Amino acid sequence: GDSVTQMEGPVTLSEEAFLTINCTYTATGYPSLFWYVQYPGEGLQLLLKATKADDKGSNKGFEATYRKETTSFHLEKGSVQVSDSAVYFCALSPAGGSYIPTFGRGTSLIVHP
Amino acid sequence: DAGITQSPRHKVTETGTPVTLRCHQTENHRYMYWYRQDPGHGLRLIHYSYGVKDTDKGEVSDGYSVSRSKTEDFLLTLESATSSQTSVYFCAISDTQGSYEQYFGPGTRLTVT
Numbered sequence: 001g002d003s004v005t006q007m008e009g010p011v012t013l014s015e016e017a018f019l020t021i022n023c024t025y026t027a028t029g030y031p032s033l034f035w036y037v038q039y040p041g042e043g044l045q046l047l048l049k050a051t052k053a054d055d056k057g058s059n060k061g062f063e064a065t066y067r068k069e070t071t072s073f074h075l076e077k078g079s080v081q082v083s084d085s086a087v088y089f090c091a092l093s094p095a096g097g098s099y100i101p102t103f104g105r106g107t108s109l110i111v112h113p
Numbered sequence: 114d115a116g117i118t119q120s121p122r123h124k125v126t127e128t129g130t131p132v133t134l135r136c137h138q139t140e141n142h143r144y145m146y147w148y149r150q151d152p153g154h155g156l157r158l159i160h161y162s163y164g165v166k167d168t169d170k171g172e173v174s175d176g177y178s179v180s181r182s183k184t185e186d187f188l189l190t191l192e193s194a195t196s197s198q199t200s201v202y203f204c205a206i207s208d209t210q211g212s213y214e215q216y217f218g219p220g221t222r223l224t225v226t
Contacts, residue, residue, distance in 0.1 A: 032213060046215075099207055106156075
């Protein structure tokens, strides 16, 4: 079956540091790929998405590129802020019309001033 | 923001009592989901619905039932709550158009004593 693997956290960074959170997936065909963010005490919210190979999703300074050859969708940000502290989830929605997504376990990011 | 509300937001109940959580959407999306989130387990799908009166089990459905009598409402019932069902419960919705991203409610924190 489908699976999503993301790096374990917590990831601890100083403000203005470069962020990478790795995500790899296993799925047939060309799934849609997503990053969700969860701030403390809240539900998940969509951060960015990509629906086909080589697409780059971007939002709020975060970026991720759909790499079919390496089955990856790594999240990056050039300069993190304290307000980026949250849990980040990588997810996929299968190709072929299944509406049951697969989520990674989440990576906690802590940004210190 | 997608219009999704959950009620109650917090609940403390005793072992053996029935509990019903409600999810309400104003987006007219066809798919609705219930997840639980626990430390070390990420998000786990309990049940989902693909239309009025159409529901199916997720990976952790034991001890839970659901009902959907209207497009906008999806109820999760714990027939006899146990301490292992202490968790944060999230409702999500998804449309059948586009890339099938999910929109999450704010969550319900349930404690079973």
